Amino acid sequence: MTAALMVRDVSLSFLGVRALTSLSFSVAQGEICALIGPNGAGKSSLLNVINGVYRADSGDILIDDQLFSHPTPARAAKIGIGRTFQNNALFRRMSVIDNVLTGLTRQGKAGFLELAFRLGRYSTEQRIERAQAEDILAFLDISAHRDAIVGQLPYGLQKRVELARALVALPKLLLLDEPMAGMNKNEKAELSQFISDVNRQLGTTIVLIEHDIGVVMGLSHHVVVLDYGRKVGDGTPEEVRRNPDVIAAYLGTRH
Amino acid sequence: MSASKLAGTAHLGGTVSQAPRLSGRRVAILVALILIYGVIPIVGNDYWLNSLIIPTIVMGLAGLGLNLLMGYAGLISLGSAAFMATGAFATFNLLLRLPILPLPVVLILAGLIAGLGGLIFGLPSLRIRGFYLSAPTLAAQFFLTWLFQTYHWFSNNSMSLVISAPRLEFFGYDLSSSRGRYLLVALTAGLLLLLAFAIIKSRIGRDWMAIRDMEVAASVTGVPIARRKLQAYVVSSFFLGVAGALWAFAYLGTADSNTFSLDKSFQVLFIVLIGGSASLLGNFVGAAFIVLTPIVLDILVPVLGLDTYIDQGSIANIEPIIFGALIIFLLIKEPDGLASLFSRTIRALSIWPLRR
16 A cells, blocks of 8 residues: 655754654555644644645655655645645635636646737637636535635635635645634534545545544544654544543643 | 546536626727727827827836736836836837837837846845845846946947937838827737736736735745746836837937936836736826826916915925825725726716616
8 A cells, every 4th residue: 555645754843943853654545634733733834844835854755655855835736735724825816716727827838928929728728727627616616706806705615715726736635734723513514524525536635634623533534643743643533532642642631 | 537537526617708798898998999099099189199198108008017017926126117228228229220120029129128137137036025125126227227327339329328219110101290109109008908918817917916915825836936926027027118118219209317217117116006006907097197197287286376376496396295195195095096996986887877
């Protein structure tokens, strides 16, 4: 079984403050893996290392058993890593469809003059891009908001637009940073359903950070628990729930 | 493989277009075209064409150049006039030294030379962000104008360092009459407006706006940041270069590097702010404001009888103050520029009979 993602002995520090310490785990193909842990445990930092926003001090990232060397956000996008952010990182003044189309920008081959003068590959590419974006909008049920300006949409829809933008290029690996933060129970259930659909119907491997333990237990196949930049638990949701270290670190000890 | 799976789940059809709604807009465009290329050249007298319409269009074109950079790509420049100067001096030298080249080719080449300048002075944008970008573009402003002043080759060793318009002609048609110059300016602006529209509707424009709205997310999404930023500087400088050439030879007739001082750069900046950032037509509205307000103030002073109370020298000083105050007032009242005021008015008019 190949691992969609392998984190091997990764350490990261900011000006001497250790954010991650010799962290290792792997995520199997087609899995939904949840990263949990208290605030400041290093979860977001880890996602930033995986897609090259931060450079790890030491250790390796392997994607499909291939070493991902010299990671940068651009290379990560190129090898098929999609990403959403903790606080929505949408292009607020652009329409929904334009946000989603941006997710396809690196697949375009047409050069500057072809695009500026609408020649050559321009129209074919334009048609294909449109169709792909419309498919994803339909899949996430936001087609009706296609032309709305993203900054004016309610928060739950914005989260879905961000998911659409990350998904439209059909990444192999999708990193979701607290996709359900600030949502109510219904919105969470709805988005969980979408994430599970993406995983099952598109076969996308998903790594997500989530604080709602109920959501995590229901959605994920695999849970990795971080505390102070170290791994304190790794296994199925059931195993993790019973792990005394995890209970101590994350859920709190009973006195 | 996964794409086909996805297509199977829900396919709403990619082409739910907004075609039927456009007919009203088509009529508006047609009317505008007839007005600009048919009516104005016939009814416009020399004063209107020379003093009002030509400078408005040329400055609007300059504003368009800066707006592509600032409004769409979110990059700052205080050196717009330097690229205008580059375009003007390049046009002068090309017409002088390569007289076989037809005028349109010269204008395109001059724009490309200005674009090269933009590329060089845009390089710092790969390292510097936000407000600090004003420094390298300010350097462009001072360096390029110094260059054209110091090396007399650029003005063909003329003693006064002034460059004068060679005969403007296009395949034998003399363009030196005010009508001819108007048509040259209006046609160039129209074509460049189309080009700007195509660019901002394409992947390039989308990527620019993505960089403007959130650069980190744009890079994670796969936008080639460095290439797009440099393209923004090149395209912007190309437009500014052509505008500079037209300003020097289709409007003023003669120019030197003082024509393109920092003041002019700020004028272009104000056109963008007043017209509306990230708008194409707004630049021409902003340019009209910049060009017409001083003229209107000149007319208003005697009409209001102010010249009897205040001496001429003070009036000359008061006018720019009123002008500045007007700009501040506009920016407070209409932070998205006159373009948004116009589109709101048009929307209100289009549903007007139903609201009463």
